[in-house]
Amino acid sequence: MKRLLVCALVWAAAGCSADPPEPQARSDVQKRTLVVFATSYPLAFFAERIGGDAVEVVFLVPPSVDPAHWSPDAETIARAQAADLLLRHGAGDPAWLELASLHRDRIVDTTAGVRDRLLPQQTAVHQHGPEGEHSHGSWAGTTWLDPGLAAAQAEALAEALIQRRPAREDALRANLAVLVRELEILDNKLEQAAEALGDTPILYSHPVYTYLQKRYGLNGRSLVWEPDEVPGERQWRALRELLEEHPARVMLWEAEPLPETAGRLAALGIESRIYTPSANRPQDGDWLGAMHANREALGAPPARP
């Protein structure tokens, strides 16, 4: 009788316990395309290049909008919640990432392993009420303008993909190796371009070239000028004052400045060049193509005054 009871209990326990997934089911999960939600175009590009057909990259920032200043609606966040992985830079990320409800264990902070190489962002510190001083800034973004950092981010991304698709490890590592090699070539060429520029003082239309400056030792100063706005007289006055201590002959713009602005700069002996951070998908080509175009713009010798 006791034996029967024990057998019945064992049978009931076996019947009640959750069955482990069938090998076929596990295999199907491994074969399923990984949905990767990218918060900027460089990360989307890296994911596409490394993941190949193993991933479906979701990058929903509308064209011509800076991903750092984009705010998705709730439905878009729901898509981010449903993704297998969410890629973030960990530096200069859009504010919505901090405010959205997301699966913490699906977020890949691509600069987590290179925190010591991140640079601080300059922001306004403020104080109101009894809470003391605080600011809303942290690390400077556009880390990918340093190809070395971009490679580190690509490696972090590849590790996350491999963790979820170990069966595809060889292909993922091979794709990563190709991408890293291309980044090394870009880095070498940028180094040559920076050498050609030498210690020439340059200007940046926005403080988004922090990593470029640090990596290649550029002698640049940042303004806050919008390419699609004509600077006011106060800004021109501030520029003239700045030129007295920093006689720049080249100014890097994120996008084509208005002809009026470029003309007035030229009159001051400053050549306008486009060095797009490519945070969003370019109209033509891809991220690497845009970076090489930047490199050519940087490496051109300054026009004679």
Next chain:
Amino acid sequence: MTGPLYLAWCYLLFHRMKAGILVLSISLIAFLPAGLNVLVGESAAQLRARAEATPLLLGAKGSPLELSLSSLYFESREPASVPYNEVARVVATGLARAIPLHVGFRVASHPIVGTELAYFSWRGLELAEGRLAAMLGECVLGAEAARSLGVGPGDTLVSSPESVFDLTGVYPLRMRVAGVLAPSHGPDDRAVFVDVKTAWVIAGLGHGHADLRAAGSAAAVLRKESGPEGERIIANASVKEYNEITSENAASFHFHGDVSSYPITAVLVVPPDDKSRALLMGRYTAPEEKVQVLRPIGVIDDLLGTVFTVQGYVVAALALVAAATFATAALVFALSIQLRRREVETLMKIGGSRSSIAVVLLAEVIFVLLCSGVLATILTLATQRLGGAAIRSLLLS
């Protein structure tokens, strides 16, 4: 029905008041211990089920019962908090998943539970309508909370201020309802779920305010200074702070200081197997450890042990009452026979034998006991059938 039985049945029907009282007294005294047993058993099962489904809890050192009750049932006094980085610490061990819980605020009588998306899938909670919270300031309601508050997706709720007299305390936050969960017949049904970051906003650790660099805030700005770390803006307390997070002002919300030091009530720790659980518990046994990791089922079993001890005393007391009731019933029957002496004599004169008269009297007693037994059984079965729902509503209220 044979003659003596028919006579006994007619007698009981004729004296229906006396018979009814006897049946009710006996059935109630038989039902009480059985009913109590069913109710206590059902309560225990429901308490244990929730505790059993929660492998480990991490919280501040102190009362394990308080930690368990506040984290599992969102009841009890709020225990001391632990820093949010305890979540990362558990994850870093590689031995378990970790889900933060922040319990402490309320909407009317409903607890606001700050957590993460993983909570819903782990507890097996499903949406009945709407979607899960996507942005700061959104909430998802348990089925009972939605019903009693009379709100649904798209409506708003306001968190209750901690004290109306504490002007510097926690300000209410208007939250948008993103979705409503399907009934789960547990404490989750009456909760208002928010992202843990929203709970921190309610706690005043994060806020949104007008842009101090905007022209509209000029009146609040006391002075601006330029420093090596950037521009410094000093403003007075008149800066407009938002008490509702909308798509227009969401970007202005931010947190001060190190978020990893922010308070949470507990961490739900979900190891994949017993070995990981044992290893993880071993990592938190050092005397200098400021947090405790406990198995909720152990805590709840201790609590139920006390409840069952008390139940034993109550059953013993009921047994005494039952003995007294049966003695009284016996006395009632004995006195009844005394009072019916002339009736018995009449039965004998019309030819009734002593044995058939004894059968009539005995049948009356048996009928009363049978009716009592049937009534007590019906009551016990009804308690068994309806007790679960009653206990659930009692636990939810």
